[in-house]
Amino acid sequence: MKKSRILFASVSGSVIEWYDFYLYGTATGLVFSTLFFPSSDPAIALLLAFATFGVGYAARPIGSIIFGHFGDKLGRKASLMLTLIGMGGSSFLIGCLPTYEQIGIVAPTLLVLLRLIQGIALGGEWGGAILLATEYAPKGLRGLYGSIPQLGVPLGLVLGSFSLTFISYLTSEEQFIAWGWRIPFLFSVVLIGLALWIRGGIEDTPAFKQQKERGEIASFPIVETFRENGKSVFHVIGLKLGDGFFNVFLMSFVLVFASTYLGYSKEIALTALTIGCATMILTIPIIGYLSDFIGRKSIYITGLVLLLLLAIPYFSMAGKSPTWFYIGQAVMLGVVWASIFATQGTIFSELFPAKVRYTGLSFGYQIAAAIVGFGPMIWTPMAEKYGPSPAVFGGFMMAGLAISLVLALFVPDTRKISKYEDTIENYEKGKERVI
Template sequence: MSHPPRPKASSARRVIVASLVGTSLEWYDFFVYGTAAALVFNKLFFPHFDPLVGTLLAFATFAVGFVARPLGGVVFGHFGDRLGRKNVLVVTLLLMGLATFAIGLLPTYGSIGAWAPAILVVLRFLQGLGLGGEWGGAVLMTLESGHPRRRGLNASWPQVGVPIGLLLANGVLSLMGGISSNTAFLTWGWRIPFLLSGILVIVGLWIRRSLAESPLFQESSDAPTDAHPPIVEVLRRYPRQVLLAIGARVGVDVAFYIFVLFITTYVATYLGLPKSYALNAVFVAAALQIVFIPWFGHLSDRFGRRPVYLLGAVGAAIWVVAFFALLDTGNALLIMVAAIVALFLHAAMYGPQASFISEMFPTRVRYTGASMGYQLAGIVGGGLAPIIATALLDHFHSSVAVSVYVVAMLAVTVACVLAAPETCRADLQAAPEPSGAARTAAARQEA
């Protein structure tokens, strides 16, 4: 079987840098919203509720973005599989940036009443659409453009956009909180990070427009294609891969949003400690993830995706108990240790995750299939995690129930990773075997 010409190292690096910059900006937008939901949206858009209930409602609007992400994955995945990865990435970045900028201009409940949270939900939905299409394109550009033996490392770089985006979001919000009084921050300070998105998007668009299309996609686009839309082929031929991808991701997502978002609610609202304790801890831990994630991606190229992934999942399930115990001490240093170890273990799952999920699908439907599995998990994982955790804390007044919830979700991830095949040596030009049900249906048609 002939292989596409291998791109020069400089070309692969350019793709990685462009994907990383764009993904970092999109996650900045996403996390600015999440952190603001934990800190101020309960006061600005749901002012007539108890603080914990208001936070719960603010997290509900946060979850809307996760509901929109699978739709964005399917819509943009369709065009990414049919028309190419590059142009879709430009559109998703623009959509996310404009929605975030508009949130910075949005009047609060005190100005326009119930219209404020309603418009907030719409803008959050648009954010979710953009991010739903972003992940698959950014990961596939790096996965399909680099050396076959470095797919785990290359595909992990767009994942690094998550801690970079988190750093930018928390850094800007912390800066605004530091230079403005509490009243000024609630009045106008929280808007600045959202408005900055407009400038950042222009930079990201300029970088992405210089990219060349993925070599593997160019080769597959010359071959005969199935007449059915990519989503139909994925559901008919690869349903098992989609389900395994969802399960492999769901525990990772739950753990992450407990470690980086719910920590703020727990420390500031439940324990009554300065919110800076949580923000600083997450800031340092996220900075270290910039190194941890590609390192674990590299290890997955050497030892396989599954062993590295399982190390992180089992470790995180054990650590979550110690995580809350350290938070309960009220000691700023121990809270930081809790966050650093938590995100180290998360990186062990997140580093190989992009290549592991993407390698389950053939090139002609890889954008759609990988995006579906990844983004559907976000609804029951990251989208609901802060809501469920806050509700459990409100009902039981203890972190034990939250820990049990995280461990249960990580158990699902462990089971699905064990059930999935090892993909680090898979030939991306060869279509994976369809699931058993799809093979049976095909055999009946041939008969």
């Protein structure tokens, strides 16, 4: 099967999944806090709205267990088809929801339920997309292939942010609040249909086929993951925590932070986010390719050190002017954090053997995501009390980064030592011998 089609299948579904997930995040501060969580105190309404945003992150470990189980027992492809249906269906229904004014407390209840489904679906999507790429990767290019699904994050966010921004330009503020915000959510059903068609035409990965032919399918993947690879799970959790908090801030809470506490307009905040994501689209595959030669561990540690050193300067620059805000987003999100994220999927997957790789990779990553997803609930009262203080916000980020940096020192250089086998070569040779 052509590698280009495999990569397109991995990134296309990933783009759409993250489009839906971050579309919700963008709408949280702009729409949901008003329509679904009305309050006389705007800060309370915003806090409640971001609580539902965090619920999506909290549900992701559940999805990692469910879809990791399917992915390690039935195949990567089957699991990835199910995640698309779960994400697309819930996003479409969010676009159909009545507001609090129309049906009262039932409205936010349904919103939270659909956000839970979104989180569960995404909990299984990320790991499967990574494996679809890395388990098909030619020898010596696993880092490059593993970086391609990561493009789904900036592409999905840009698509989600652009769709809301585009609709807001075409409608008045009253029209946007009344019905305009619903259009991007409803449109997701079209995108999901396209992704299902693309993924329906691919085969499962050589690594999974080889495990199946050998009869080495895990009976209970989550149990075997902790019994044989528990240390790797905790490595993944710790490595993700530090950059994870910064990620949630730079790609979600920054919209509220910039518009509410820095005094910038909604358009400036969205433009800064778009600049950072556009830069990521360029840097991620370049860094992924370099990791096959320099080593993923070296790049990962360098990225963590730079994030730590630049944390306070970033928050100091952000409030100076829109230009400095744009530069900060481009550097911190588009270059420094992107260097970590480009290598993350590959290095995490290389810590686990094939029979529990989907579960181990997904569960560790999503546990960390569940923790950092509640960052906005911490930052909202912080901002209310201290304002956009560089020392407070930068210090918070530095604490998490320090934990990840220490753990990164004990992780092997997986470019040289990994749990991957040359599954593609072995599998193809085995087929030739049978023929």
